[in-house]
Amino acid sequence: MVQVLSIVKSYQNEFTKTEKVVADFILENPSIVVSLTTKNLAVQTGTSEAAIIRFCKRIGINSFTDFKIALAKDLDFNKEEPFYDSPIQLEDDTQDLVNKIFSRSSQALQNTSQLLSIEELEKAIDLIHSANRVYLYGAGGSSIVAQDFTLKLLRINITASHHQDIHVQMMSAANMNKDDVLFVVSTSGETKEVLELLTVAKERGTPAILLTQKKKSKARNKANVILDTSLEEQSIRIGTTAARLTQLAIVDTLFTGICIRKGDKIYNYIFDTHDATSRRND
Amino acid sequence: MVQVLSIVKSYQNEFTKTEKVVADFILENPSIVVSLTTKNLAVQTGTSEAAIIRFCKRIGINSFTDFKIALAKDLDFNKEEPFYDSPIQLEDDTQDLVNKIFSRSSQALQNTSQLLSIEELEKAIDLIHSANRVYLYGAGGSSIVAQDFTLKLLRINITASHHQDIHVQMMSAANMNKDDVLFVVSTSGETKEVLELLTVAKERGTPAILLTQKKKSKARNKANVILDTSLEEQSIRIGTTAARLTQLAIVDTLFTGICIRKGDKIYNYIFDTHDATSRRND
DNA sequence: AAATAATGAAATAAAATTTTAAAATGTGTT
DNA sequence: AACACATTTTAAAATTTTATTTCATTATTT
Numbered sequence: 001m002v003q004v005l006s007i008v009k010s011y012q013n014e015f016t017k018t019e020k021v022v023a024d025f026i027l028e029n030p031s032i033v034v035s036l037t038t039k040n041l042a043v044q045t046g047t048s049e050a051a052i053i054r055f056c057k058r059i060g061i062n063s064f065t066d067f068k069i070a071l072a073k074d075l076d077f078n079k080e081e082p083f084y085d086s087p088i089q090l091e092d093d094t095q096d097l098v099n100k101i102f103s104r105s106s107q108a109l110q111n112t113s114q115l116l117s118i119e120e121l122e123k124a125i126d127l128i129h130s131a132n133r134v135y136l137y138g139a140g141g142s143s144i145v146a147q148d149f150t151l152k153l154l155r156i157n158i159t160a161s162h163h164q165d166i167h168v169q170m171m172s173a174a175n176m177n178k179d180d181v182l183f184v185v186s187t188s189g190e191t192k193e194v195l196e197l198l199t200v201a202k203e204r205g206t207p208a209i210l211l212t213q214k215k216k217s218k219a220r221n222k223a224n225v226i227l228d229t230s231l232e233e234q235s236i237r238i239g240t241t242a243a244r245l246t247q248l249a250i251v252d253t254l255f256t257g258i259c260i261r262k263g264d265k266i267y268n269y270i271f272d273t274h275d276a277t278s279r280r281n282d
Numbered sequence: 283m284v285q286v287l288s289i290v291k292s293y294q295n296e297f298t299k300t301e302k303v304v305a306d307f308i309l310e311n312p313s314i315v316v317s318l319t320t321k322n323l324a325v326q327t328g329t330s331e332a333a334i335i336r337f338c339k340r341i342g343i344n345s346f347t348d349f350k351i352a353l354a355k356d357l358d359f360n361k362e363e364p365f366y367d368s369p370i371q372l373e374d375d376t377q378d379l380v381n382k383i384f385s386r387s388s389q390a391l392q393n394t395s396q397l398l399s400i401e402e403l404e405k406a407i408d409l410i411h412s413a414n415r416v417y418l419y420g421a422g423g424s425s426i427v428a429q430d431f432t433l434k435l436l437r438i439n440i441t442a443s444h445h446q447d448i449h450v451q452m453m454s455a456a457n458m459n460k461d462d463v464l465f466v467v468s469t470s471g472e473t474k475e476v477l478e479l480l481t482v483a484k485e486r487g488t489p490a491i492l493l494t495q496k497k498k499s500k501a502r503n504k505a506n507v508i509l510d511t512s513l514e515e516q517s518i519r520i521g522t523t524a525a526r527l528t529q530l531a532i533v534d535t536l537f538t539g540i541c542i543r544k545g546d547k548i549y550n551y552i553f554d555t556h557d558a559t560s561r562r563n564d
Numbered sequence: 565a566a567a568t569a570a571t572g573a574a575a576t577a578a579a580a581t582t583t584t585a586a587a588a589t590g591t592g593t594t
Numbered sequence: 595a596a597c598a599c600a601t602t603t604t605a606a607a608a609t610t611t612t613a614t615t616t617c618a619t620t621a622t623t624t
Contacts, residue, residue, distance in 0.1 A: 039579070047605085063581080064580065095400050101534050102535075103395070110388055113384035144430055241533075244530060245527050248523055249383060252383050253379050253383050298571090330573075331612090331614080335615085336571090347612095
């Protein structure tokens with residue numbers, strides 16, 4: 001249990017009237033007290049600054065500042081970080097939005113990292129690492145994930161083929177063979193274009209990696225490697241951003257894994273050994 | 283989870299020489315710092331009291347006392363050494379990569395949500411909400427963020443103009459006027475094209491919103507509203523994914539804020555009241 | 565060479581602590 | 595019960611310590 005607060009409690013019978021008032025206020029508002037001054041706290045409790053100092057000494061703590069530090073240290077024990085689970089509402093103010101959106105996103109990442117199959121990840125890394133050419137496609141909004149991965153791969157000299165226009169992408173994919181890899185992102189796994197690409201891949205003997213969210217879909221059956229992002233409770237219909245974030249994090253993991261496979265050659269180029277600022281990504 | 287220390291670390295590249303000395307001391311002796319005064323810490327680090335205060339402000343905390351309180355809150359958690367802390371290495375196995383990359387990303391989100399200025403966010407939301415037309419541009423890898431936002435805005439019937447090709451974007455931007463808004467993403471804030479766009483915006487009286495990471499850059503001085511993503515401890519030179527994730531989360535927040543401004547009309551369309559699956563984003 | 569940024573010393577402001585004197589409470593004596 | 599005396603508690607004021615701002619100087623960039 002909370003140390004300082006329990007000390008305060010244990011002194012209940014020893015306190016004078018004024019001290020008791022101070023103690024009660026502290027017990028009820030520990031997190032507020034942490035950022036008050038002696039003057040503030042004196043006003044809030046209807047006592048005096050001297051009373052606050054005396055209170056600290058009484059419970060065996062040398063100064064008010066020390067008391068606040070000790071209190072702050074203890075508070076965190078309680079503070080398992082706030083998780084803003086409630087749905088987004090019209091009444092939410094901007095701070096609510098930040099809390100909810102960021103904590104959800106962060107939660108989605110943590111969930112995914114727990115559920116992610118290391119085995120499938122390694123299959124994907126190996127396939128891409130040893131592929132002759134990588135064809136990347138992201139359906140609709142997921143296209144940015146495919147794009148991000150494409151840019152990364154090009155940087156380390158892996159031949160990556162990506163086109164936003166699905167027809168161009170199909171034309172390009174028509175040349176796939178078994179030494180290539182198809183990498184598709186489809187949150188739902190039901191997108192028509194993705195299914196078509198996967199079918200072509202199968203016909204041509206090209207291994208396919210699917211980055212998806214739905215646990216059951218037509219696309220799953222057609223892919224060789226499946227990377228799952230955690231499900232999210234959607235509360236907004238437009239823009240499944242949390243899913244997008246986890247997809248990007250998976251892509252980042254794949255990319256880093258590939259870099260490591262490439263080993264020493266790439267090490268100095270890729271890893272930030274000395275000057276992080278020298279190379280921009282913007 | 284060790285927020286303040288991780289924020290301090292993330293600023294490593296932004297610090298001046300003196301600030302770096304202070305940061306190093308804090309990182310090595312967090313539990314001591316908690317009970318030091320500005321003077322003490324100044325002496326211990328061979329700097330000045332002013333330098334200590336400046337240090338706190340630099341990392342976005344507005345007083346030394348607040349800094350100490352925040353630090354004290356974090357200290358107990360410190361016991362379990364978090365893995366995102368160690369750099370990615372050639373020897374890491376896939377599980378290590380997942381742990382490091384995901385926990386860093388998650389950390390970056392948390393840091394950003396703490397430091398994000400609600401005031402600037404609201405300015406941005408209002409500007410976009412009431413703009414006649416929004417011009418979006420993302421430099422290099424950040425283009426996917428601009429793209430993501432563009433897709434979202436188009437869905438709620440806001441006129442959004444985005445082009446991957448900077449020349450087309452410039453041509454389009456040449457028509458900007460004061461009822462429009464320019465929204466640019468530039469992690470470094472030094473990208474030539476972004477600076478040009480900002481200059482054009484200024485000439486034409488168009489308010490500009492900048493989504494960036496660096497705390498000091500040429501672009502900052504040219505923008506009307508600045509949205510900061512938290513700095514990250516870069517350990518890989520290619521692909522500032524953590525920054526990208528936080529940028530996307532900020533975009534998501536802006537978007538949701540705009541939807542809320544639009545109110546009832548949009549509510550049933552946007553918010554998931556019953557069937558989340560009916561509308562795909564893929 | 566001029567502009568810009570970083571820095572510490574000194575001045576100022578704010579906060580914490582101690583001192584002090586008055587008020588309240590308690591104790592023993594008649 | 596009434597009084598004197600001692601003790602404790604208290605808050606206002608004085609003092610000390612700590613935090614913050616200002617400003618002139620030095621370093622760095624452009």
